[in-house]
Amino acid sequence: MNSNDTDTDTNDLPIAFIRGFVFCSEHGSEFCSKCMMDQRLNNNQNIMGALKKAFPDKKGDFADRPPIATAFSICTRSKTHKSPMFGDFLFECNPHKVPECPACFDWEKIVISQMKLVYSSKNPNAIPVVLSRDDKLGLLASMGVDLPPKTRLPDLDLERRLEKGIDKAQGFEKLIGEGHGNRKAYDPSRLSKWPSSKSLLNGMTTSSLAEALHNAAKGSREPELYKNPFTDTRQSLMGLGNAWDHKPRMSCHIFEDKEEEHGICMRVVDVFMLPNDIPLIVVLYLRGLRSYPPTCSIKWVQDLQETKEIFGMPKIHATEAEQNLLLTILERNSERLSPDYRPKRRSNEKDFTLSFLLPLAPLSQQNIMELSTITGCGMCGDETTSRCSGCLAVEYCGTICQKADWKTHKSMCNSLKSGKNLHLVTMNHRSKPSVDNATITSSLDPAATGTASSTAIPSNIYGSKPFLIKIQRQVTPPGMNVNNLKNNPNSTMMIYDEQRTANFWLINGDDKEAFGTALEETKTGPRGLKVYRWAKRVGDLELSVCIDKGPVRDPQW
Numbered sequence: 001m002n003s004n005d006t007d008t009d010t011n012d013l014p015i016a017f018i019r020g021f022v023f024c025s026e027h028g029s030e031f032c033s034k035c036m037m038d039q040r041l042n043n044n045q046n047i048m049g050a051l052k053k054a055f056p057d058k059k060g061d062f063a064d065r066p067p068i069a070t071a072f073s074i075c076t077r078s079k080t081h082k083s084p085m086f087g088d089f090l091f092e093c094n095p096h097k098v099p100e101c102p103a104c105f106d107w108e109k110i111v112i113s114q115m116k117l118v119y120s121s122k123n124p125n126a127i128p129v130v131l132s133r134d135d136k137l138g139l140l141a142s143m144g145v146d147l148p149p150k151t152r153l154p155d156l157d158l159e160r161r162l163e164k165g166i167d168k169a170q171g172f173e174k175l176i177g178e179g180h181g182n183r184k185a186y187d188p189s190r191l192s193k194w195p196s197s198k199s200l201l202n203g204m205t206t207s208s209l210a211e212a213l214h215n216a217a218k219g220s221r222e223p224e225l226y227k228n229p230f231t232d233t234r235q236s237l238m239g240l241g242n243a244w245d246h247k248p249r250m251s252c253h254i255f256e257d258k259e260e261e262h263g264i265c266m267r268v269v270d271v272f273m274l275p276n277d278i279p280l281i282v283v284l285y286l287r288g289l290r291s292y293p294p295t296c297s298i299k300w301v302q303d304l305q306e307t308k309e310i311f312g313m314p315k316i317h318a319t320e321a322e323q324n325l326l327l328t329i330l331e332r333n334s335e336r337l338s339p340d341y342r343p344k345r346r347s348n349e350k351d352f353t354l355s356f357l358l359p360l361a362p363l364s365q366q367n368i369m370e371l372s373t374i375t376g377c378g379m380c381g382d383e384t385t386s387r388c389s390g391c392l393a394v395e396y397c398g399t400i401c402q403k404a405d406w407k408t409h410k411s412m413c414n415s416l417k418s419g420k421n422l423h424l425v426t427m428n429h430r431s432k433p434s435v436d437n438a439t440i441t442s443s444l445d446p447a448a449t450g451t452a453s454s455t456a457i458p459s460n461i462y463g464s465k466p467f468l469i470k471i472q473r474q475v476t477p478p479g480m481n482v483n484n485l486k487n488n489p490n491s492t493m494m495i496y497d498e499q500r501t502a503n504f505w506l507i508n509g510d511d512k513e514a515f516g517t518a519l520e521e522t523k524t525g526p527r528g529l530k531v532y533r534w535a536k537r538v539g540d541l542e543l544s545v546c547i548d549k550g551p552v553r554d555p556q557w
């Protein structure tokens with residue numbers, strides 16, 4: 001983000017000159033809401049002829065064109081070449097290391113291609129969300145859908161999984177249904193309004209047993225913020241509910257990350273009620289970036305300040321990843337609204353996009369299983385032709401995928417091929433885990449609570465493939481130690497995977513020897529309480545655990 005360290009003596013100017021264009025010196029942006037500058041009009045003077053020629057139908061000075069966001073992404077300040085005019089160091093392009101490179105700093109070409117892209121889009125004022133593969137994988141992982149980080153699954157496949165995950169999390173099919181959910185056909189105004197006497201915060205609050213267990217095990221009910229975009233988005237949605245319940249009502253929000261690079265302006269327009277008292281929040285929103293806040297978003301914020309609505313405008317801190325998820329949901333739901341549904345807009349919201357939000361619930365184990373399954377090659381889904389000769393546990397379509405997976409697979413492979421296997425028969429006593437003190441509210445998806453509470457057999461999303469588990473012993477009360485646990489037939493240990501798709505309970509009395517071995521291992525782990533190990537499911541309640549060797553570095557969950 002930041003440019004290379006520059007020699008402050010020669011660079012006091014808050015601006016950077018690069019081949020005739022001016023940018024903020026901190027970020028390399030033509031427009032910068034942090035550095036408070038907009039150089040577009042100024043820079044346009046250099047290319048006005050070309051702009052007029054490229055866009056003969058457009059009038060004016062093109063001062064509102066999309067600005068060049070980060071010139072610094074293609075160049076570095078030179079350590080040797082000084083500008084003869086200003087005496088500061090010039091910028092060299094990264095590809096050729098040429099100061100003032102005419103090929104790389106072809107602003108005319110860059111600006112015109114950006115303008116063409118924006119002017120040809122549906123809503124020229126909306127900045128589209130473009131997610132990279134890593135972004136998509138990260139969002140899926142935050143919902144519990146763990147795919148190999150270097151997976152070669154096609155882009156479209158990843159996109160489908162993300163869309164499906166989002167729809168399952170908002171319970172879309174169940175709540176609104178396929179019939180109404182057709183593209184551009186849904187009109188929420190036919191629903192009854194959310195009664196003002198009813199708490200929207202409660203309506204937006206969802207939870208599942210798995211989640212409650214997780215929080216209970218962590219010893220806290222408060223989820224950690226800004227680590228998991230899915231959890232964060234759910235918190236923010238509750239925040240919208242809370243603000244709506246507030247007297248006086250707060251309906252305007254600004255989402256912004258800590259670096260103030262990404263933002264969303266949002267106004268809750270109306271709230272409706274779906275069956276089972278599930279709220280549907282209609283919003284108008286607009287995305288902005290530090291280097292490109294649409295003009296109307298600036299106006300919107302100014303107007304709020306003037307009308308004193310600013311007091312009712314909590315700024316919601318939201319990481320870039322959370323905003324990506326939120327925008328993906330909003331774009332998806334926006335496509336579903338009927339053009340006949342046109343709630344009243346304020347004059348400064350002309351360019352805002354209309355959409356709606358539903359409460360988000362954690363995915364059920366069933367959903368997670370479906371969305372994480374890769375049949376065939378573990379990397380790309382193709383038919384398998386080879387098997388890792390080290391551990392014989394994973395199969396691939398060929399050497400390309402096997403090589404791509406090696407960095408991830410290595411640690412597991414080494415453990416599996418040389419470790420000692422311990423056969424564990426687990427018990428799932430409903431009475432053992434003390435989850436009763438954790439808040440469990442209804443989930444949108446009965447499967448999310450159903451599977452975990454009504455059957456003692458944990459789901460199996462891994463099939464016969466090895467997966468990482470955590471073995472955690474009980475915390476001993478003061479004056480007691482591990483030996484007391486060993487001697488008590490009622491001692492338990494908890495075993496689960498990162499996404500908690502499967503929780504197992506090990507009871508000392510069932511198999512003292514195996515319990516003892518696993519208990520000894522926990523001494524070697526973090527705080528002598530837990531260890532991470534590779535395991536394979538060998539029965540409904542049976543695991544084969546590679547007990548004496550785990551990952552090189554302990555994961556943090």
Ligand SMILES: [Zn+2]
Pocket residue numbers: 024025026027028029032033034035
């Ligand atoms: Zn700046």
Ligand SMILES: [Zn+2]
Pocket residue numbers: 093094095096097098101102103104105
């Ligand atoms: Zn160059």
Ligand SMILES: [Zn+2]
Pocket residue numbers: 152377378379380381382396397398401
């Ligand atoms: Zn493959």
Ligand SMILES: [Zn+2]
Pocket residue numbers: 388389390391392393394409412413414
């Ligand atoms: Zn292997």
